[in-house]
Amino acid sequence: MRESYKLIFERSREGRRSYDLPALDVPAVDAIPANMKNESKLDLPEVGEVDLVRHYTNLSRRNFGVDNGFYPLGSCTMKYNPKINEEVASMSENMHPLLDEDMAQGSLRLMYDLEGYLSEICGMDAFTLQPAAGAHGELTGLMLIRAYHEKRGDMERKTIIVPDAAHGTNPASAVMAGFKVKEIKSAPDGGVDLDALREAVGPDTAGLMLTNPSTLGLFERNIKEIAAIVHEAGGLLYYDGANLNAIMGIVRPGDMGFDVMHINLHKTFSTPHGGGGPGSGPVGFKKHLEPFMPVPVLVEREGMIEMDYDRPDTIGKVKNFYGNFGVIVRAYAYIRSLGGAGLKEASMNAVLNANYIKNALRGVFAIPHDRICMHECIVTPTEEMMEKGVHTTDIAKALIDRGYHPPTIYFPLIVHEAMMIEPTESESRETLDEFIEAMKDIANEALTNPESVHACPKNTPIGRPDETTAARKPIVRYTKPE
Amino acid sequence: MIPNDRKYTREHDWVKIEDGVAILGITDHAQEALGDIVYVELPDVDSEIAIGDSYTTVESVKAASPVDSPVAGKVIEVNEALDEQPELLNEDAYGQFIAKIEVTEVNEDALLTAEEYEQLLAEEE
Amino acid sequence: MKSYVPNTLKERREMLEAIGLKSMDELFSDIPADLRLNRELDLPAPMSEIELRDLMIGYILQNDEGGLLFRGAGAYRHYIPSVVPQLAARSEFYTAYTPYQAEMSQGMLQSIFEWQTVICNLTGMEASNASVYDGATAASEAILMMRDSKRKNKVLYSAGLNPDVICTIKTYAHCYGIELVEVPLNKDGITDMDALKAKLPESAGFIAAQPNYFGCIENMDAIAETVHEAKALLVSYVNPISLGAIKRPGDYGADIAIGDAQPMGLPLNFGGPYVGFMATSGKLIRNLPGRIAGETTDAEGGRAFVLTLQAREQHIRRDKASSNICSNQMLCAIMSTIYACTMGPEGMREVAEQNIAKAHYLASELCKIKGIKLRYETPFFNEFVIDTEIPAEQINEALKDMCIVGGLVLEDGGMLWCATEMNTKEDIDFLVDMLKNIVEGAEE
Structure with a gap:
């Protein structure tokens, strides 16, 4: 399952090309002053068109959008894009x-x-x-x-x-x-x-x-x-x-x-x-x-x-x-x-969907402010889950393994361990029900087998990344091995 | 546990004043609260710091914590090792200073003894 | 009526019941009654897809794109390989949000990393961010970077920057409380070095344009030397498509390279979305605004990409953040990356050389017409200014009738012309013939 994926720069082979331009139909001119010329060859990939197309097609498959599945990222309103x-x-x-x-x-x-x-x-x-x-x-x-x-x-x-x-x-x-x-x-x-x-x-x-x-x-x-x-x-x-x-x-x-x-x-x-x-x-x-x-x-x-x-x-x-x-x-x-009626319908159903999720998660997760919510709701892990060492991050990673994009996590800052769920009006009841089941399943696992939750995600191209090293010794561009 | 040879602030920083020079750092509690430290923004040597100015910012992956100076004066030395190895603060918060300042003024009111700081930690628990 | 809500009315009722509510209205009981909008929004009636398509075609028909285009001035028509829009249309890319969850966003994160590498290699710099809104906002962010790293409140900019960029940095600088000082161009259309020298003391830095708005190629070696002698920073605002032929900012020691990558694979689109890029020397990396992707490893030691150095950003640092930027222009950056990878080193060189050749051919042919003169003798890239005896507006009005979009009329009455690899010799010759007729017609 886990395999890293080459960079387009690592697919480069000298002399390959995937562009073409018509032959120059006017006289070439040597107009750039000598000291302002770029005399060196730019370090860009040299690849054939099919390899380029496969590279980006497969890269896209290592990504997740609304068209792939439910994306209840709070505050971001990930509705369907017509x-x-x-x-x-x-x-x-x-x-x-x-x-x-x-x-x-x-x-x-x-x-x-x-x-x-x-x-x-x-x-x-x-x-x-x-x-x-x-x-x-x-x-x-x-x-x-x-x-x-x-x-x-x-x-x-x-x-x-x-x-x-x-x-x-x-x-x-x-x-x-x-x-x-x-x-x-x-x-x-x-x-x-x-x-x-x-x-x-x-x-x-x-x-x-x-x-x-x-x-x-x-x-x-x-x-x-x-x-x-x-x-x-x-x-x-x-x-x-x-x-x-x-x-x-x-x-x-x-x-x-x-x-x-x-x-x-x-x-x-x-x-x-x-x-x-x-x-x-x-x-x-x-x-x-x-x-x-x-x-x-x-x-x-x-x-x-x-x-x-x-x-x-x-x-x-x-x-x-x-x-x-x-x-x-x-x-x-x-x-x-x-039109006006359709926009109102969108808002009403966004609010309905959020309340439907909040209602179903009551008793499973903690709900810090349990009154009728608007288009998004906030839940947190229960005390028992946290005693088992399962935190919001772990729940997010467990959702990834179940095919969902996690909610917004750790925001707003004033709610400890917040998970902010915004379903939007785009989602059908079955999608919401399946998501609710997944959340319940994770909650159960958190209490009965917390280690398994900690090990998530298991089904993704990479495991949890080392963000500390990334920030201590930032590598922000590819350089060819010596 | 908490070294007796220096003073502390309520913001979990330490300061040791020797011969008119203040040596500044963060406490073990501070480094633990921040988690893995990834960057320490060191002040420029020769820059003038006023009481209450943040003379450094200590960053972890998910937080950036400005550190306010309890003294005023000119920065005469910074701990350049932190540039390459910010994790030194995690490993030995009391052994690693961040900056040294030639003191012109000290905000004595803000400073706690080791004992008082220990008490503060107990209260915050 | 069109609706993107899948649930039927019956299902909605059942969901309400599950929550314990009787009506949709109860969902909004927190909203004070006297604030509620007790009428329907006054908007045009909803429409079907067929009607919408017709409506939009109607708008297009009210536009006139023109036939032959000889205008640039900050937005350029270039060849866009078909792979660029085709690949950017992968909805795994375009329907995603910012890659906050690295494990399910490796595609986007790696694409950002590739974009950063493309930008670094094109500009000769060591670090790049994941993009900003456009060239003008890149310049505005660069001003802040200069002030913060030099702790000086005066910034110089070249009168040869695009006027929209100048207007934008003035708006921002007013808010920052930064003093902006313009460095004029000399009679050759390039930076007046004496003026630059005179204004440099106490400045954090200088933003130069290469090529500048009037197409002229600046002597950046000399500018860099002068700026660095004054211990100031040099920001180079470049057209990335010129870098196949023109020296890269890193090669003359620029501290920050910025610009708009629209010429690399993005359609004109009536001014946006385009994409701003920002690249720096390694030591300024933490002064860069916005998102940055970095390489690291996962728990098993495999290569992984993440958003990194996030403690600089607004969601962590809030009022202490160096910039407020959150959303950027990621999809546009992917398009420019795919463009650069399609063209490769040879393609970037060839396209730059073709631009130079076409623009020079156009300039020399135009100047054969009586009453038309090239304003500057300075070498240029793909744009140049001419002065005409008959008013420029009159020329453009006449060209419009022939489906030709002529050069942009400048405030001083000059015309800024542009030619790219898209303008064939045949088109240029046709334009010149028409222009000859117009000029001769005006004389009669």
Whole structure:
């Protein structure tokens, strides 16, 4: 079963090739100054086409995606990625981004319309599609908050409040945007501690970053009070849209009082994660932040969509061109396929599936906050399991052997030994039932034969890797043996 | 168990002050809590450190722990062996220093005796 | 109506019963009633796959890709071998998340390791990360790397960087509180060395472009020497497809090499997704932002790949992290890796040489037309600037009628032209004939 797999560099044989180009039909020129020429042969693989194709085909078989099986990775919304979206996304591959506006009306119109749909779904006044990922959207949204306070001459507002249950990107993005971070402890149920928040806000408060449903998968019932506390203190509310899949068509961040937010199109709107990217992190905001949005801004004039760069208060640009267009097209197709009712149906079933799993695991695993959850639930090993030395990592590895991708583990940080399970609406009842059985089976094994759980995974191309040596003596590229 | 020849902080660091030079390191409890240490971010020699500045960050695979200095002054020496062998801190936390600082000021309030530190450990248990 | 929810209404009811609830609505009882959206979202009606395909074709028909393309300026049309999209379409790759569980993600982790090796070998550097969003964000991250490793708050950048890159680094630098200073180009379209020298003191480093936005090839040996004399870092923003012919950043001592790998196997796609790369000397490896794959062994001693040096990253270091990046552009990086492995050393050289030849042929033919002049005498790669007697906009409007996308009109009225291996001699000759007619027509 276990065998390592050669690198493409190790398959190289001098003189092999799998490319061809037409013969040069213009005179060759020797244009590069002598001291700027690359005289050496680049160290890249030389392989035949069939070997290259087999290499990557077989590499893909050593990987696991949503198309292979259940992937309940909490906070990541690993829903099914519809194939029609892939098809339509490839239609505009030859569009150069710097074509004149009149040549790109189809693409611009699609982006303009998507901005409108996202505004409606989220209760925001406008959206920009430029950010390339969720964290990039956070950074952009925080830049808007900063520009807003600066424009008002409110220069002391330099602190962003972040609950300790937040995604790590929240504090990291706040620091990148030039803010100080004030972390507040969560209430026992994982929600915002109102007293702690009241104490934290002040004349230095730029804003609060919040995920709702929270990272514990619970809806923040005090959201109106939270919004009032922050707004009264002069701060703005940032909504981390990572958990938007729970609430589409049910409640909107804009109506909850949020001023600015990002969406992960690669979570809620079904675009594939690509093994870690590309994603897309559109940012939505209320009217008062619109002057600061990144350029270009899409505007409709006389039936034409134009790109407006003349925005004196803009934060500028946050990346090349206009965003991850190919991802944007997929999300657009998803929304048009489902319509408003379909999006709501998706959210409702995502929540149903999560509660179904949580309910079935009650009594088998510990459930730290056992009330109706939203799109994800958190369970932990029981005391007895941990006494036998079986921890969350071991359960994750045992799931791998049973053909499942594990849930998100050890997050949120405020729950000891957390396993965060997000099934999404894509999964059928049988899939959920089988997963529940696998979890029960592992729980039983943990108590009766913990050694066997420790030995997992057994059915994978590699066993548990030595991460310590990898970090102490990093090898991050292949070098030919001497 | 806990060496008597130096002082401790509540954050599980030790400091030994000899002839105006503070020798700084982390305690055995700290290394054990971190697990396998994979990297020690050493300060630059000659850099000025204020009380409360984090003068080093000690990394394990899953954590990064900044270490705050209980003294102020100029860094005069760092333990370069940790560059190649960060695991030395796991093996002998009290025998391996991280940095030496020429002291201009000491935050005496923050320092515990071996006895007091032992008591702190007992309380945290 | 289209739905990707497999469970039937009956099954949903049964599941609700199992939980002990009567209605779907009860699932949302935590949400205050007055906040709930008590209407359906106001979105267009759902549609079937047939209707959706028609709709999308309708958008495409509103576009006009143009026939012949002679425009680059940061996004380039190159040959994409068919194996690239075919292999990247393996859904084991594209429907996976970040490879946090190494045992079931060896395919992705090894692919990242191969990408890192490709980037290191192309740039002549020792370490690479798993990618960032694009070239502009790579430059923005590089600014932070420079500041943090030099502990200086001033960073220089070349006026020869792509304007989108300049605009982006300004946005980021404002937030970081970093002072950005532009180093102008001289009359030959390359870095003004006197200005560089004058501005270097107290700077953390300098971001240069090779080739620069105007296509000109910079003397990076001289730049590297000057920058290093001032004890500053050199960041080289390169077009990776030029590296088959142009000296690699590592060979002239650059400390960080960055850029956008779009020219290696990625379609134009109206500006994205592309993929930013970042490579450094070994000693700066811990300053790299984002994910990095590393080689190690498993319990049985076999070779294994993992995400490593994770203690630098936001999910561990939170507000102390060097960057907030989480998702990157992994699938795009795989496509560029497959491209580089398909082309191999010979292909990378040949494609670079063809670009140089085509661009020079285009330039020399254009300059035969009365009233068109090459702006700089400096050697160039696959782009160059011309000045025209009749307004550039007028030229492009006329070319558009002939299904030709001409050079990009610059703010100062010049035109930035690009030719790659995709432009045949026949196409170039046709363009030149048309342009001749336009220019002569304008004179009459």
